[in-house]
Amino acid sequence: MPDATVRHVRPMLCRVVAIEEATVHIRIVRLEVVGGGPFRFTAGQYARVTFGEQRPREYSMANCPDDDIIEFHVRHASTSGASAYVAQRLRVGDEVRVEGPFGHAWLRQDHRGPLLAIAGGSGLAPMKSIVETAVRHHVCDDIYFYVGARDEADLYLEQRFCTLAAAFPGLRLVSALSEPVASTLRRLGTVIEAVDADIKSCVGMKAYVAGPPAMVNAAVQLLLARGLNPEDLHSDLFDPTLITGREMGKAGQSDGL
Numbered sequence: 001m002p003d004a005t006v007r008h009v010r011p012m013l014c015r016v017v018a019i020e021e022a023t024v025h026i027r028i029v030r031l032e033v034v035g036g037g038p039f040r041f042t043a044g045q046y047a048r049v050t051f052g053e054q055r056p057r058e059y060s061m062a063n064c065p066d067d068d069i070i071e072f073h074v075r076h077a078s079t080s081g082a083s084a085y086v087a088q089r090l091r092v093g094d095e096v097r098v099e100g101p102f103g104h105a106w107l108r109q110d111h112r113g114p115l116l117a118i119a120g121g122s123g124l125a126p127m128k129s130i131v132e133t134a135v136r137h138h139v140c141d142d143i144y145f146y147v148g149a150r151d152e153a154d155l156y157l158e159q160r161f162c163t164l165a166a167a168f169p170g171l172r173l174v175s176a177l178s179e180p181v182a183s184t185l186r187r188l189g190t191v192i193e194a195v196d197a198d199i200k201s202c203v204g205m206k207a208y209v210a211g212p213p214a215m216v217n218a219a220v221q222l223l224l225a226r227g228l229n230p231e232d233l234h235s236d237l238f239d240p241t242l243i244t245g246r247e248m249g250k251a252g253q254s255d256g257l
């Protein structure tokens with residue numbers, strides 16, 4: 001398999017080809033590379049992205065590496081930073097600078113055991129890339145894909161994943177709502193509680209986790225307690241400002257951002 005650690009970091013100039021409002025808080029931004037490409041990365045990695053005059057920020061690629069268009073999912077997380085710029089000012093046709101790839105939580109295609117992907121919020125982006133690439137290249141027979149959101153309105157791309165699961169019976173998709181505003185037939189509670197209830201042993205699995213640090217840390221503790229080999233746990237933490245060095249050490253293959 002291609003080894004993500006030997007990918008060369010490239011500065012690229014891209015152009016916005018589409019912007020989609022996935023939820024009230026999350027925009028899907030699609031880019032074409034117009035200079036400095038081709039962009040080679042491994043599913044699960046991220047790039048350093050500069051929107052307008054904003055400071056560069058990290059965003060995970062949500063597309064598969066063999067797709068032509070780069071896809072980012074940007075959650076509106078600030079009033080004046082890069083994510084606010086995307087929510088309020090970014091337009092189709094704008095130029096965007098992208099540098100990458102970075103990160104260690106990339107899909108290991110040589111692992112044939114079950115794959116567990118856990119996503120919270122915009123952590124869906126790298127997990128989408130990993131799960132869709134694993135299905136496309138039939139990396140393994142069993143894929144458990146857990147998606148956490150607060151409310152129904154925060155879930156997105158669900159129909160796409162249901163279609164994927166119908167075509168690939170080994171893919172089991174579970175979504176959990178932690179704070180539904182109306183009654184729901186879905187799983188209630190955090191995504192980690194759903195994993196806790198369903199998966200009693202993680203021996204032989206490969207796990208990828210992306211989302212808020214609290215969710216990632218809860219996942220790390222649970223999966224290791226269920227027998228997951230620490231070397232089979234991969235996560236690049238999304239918000240380095242909210243974690244301590246000790247917690248980062250626990251987060252599997254965190255790249256120390």
Ligand SMILES: Cc1cc2nc3c(=O)[nH]c(=O)nc-3n(C[C@H](O)[C@H](O)[C@H](O)COP(=O)(O)OP(=O)(O)OC[C@H]3O[C@@H](n4cnc5c(N)ncnc54)[C@H](O)[C@@H]3O)c2cc1C
Pocket residue numbers: 046057058059060061073074075076077078079080081082083084103122123125126236237238239240257
């Ligand atoms: C490896 C990695 C991958 C990532 N991948 C993604 C991804 O795929 N999608 C994604 O959406 N994000 C991702 N992030 C987070 C992203 O890089 C940015 O940190 C995020 O978009 C916030 O950037 P900003 O410039 O808008 O906010 P900043 O201005 O940098 O603010 C940082 C934080 O401060 C807080 N803050 C800022 N303004 C306010 C305010 N007015 N009130 C309260 N709190 C405030 C917010 O919590 C915010 O997250 C990733 C981060 C890392 C490290």
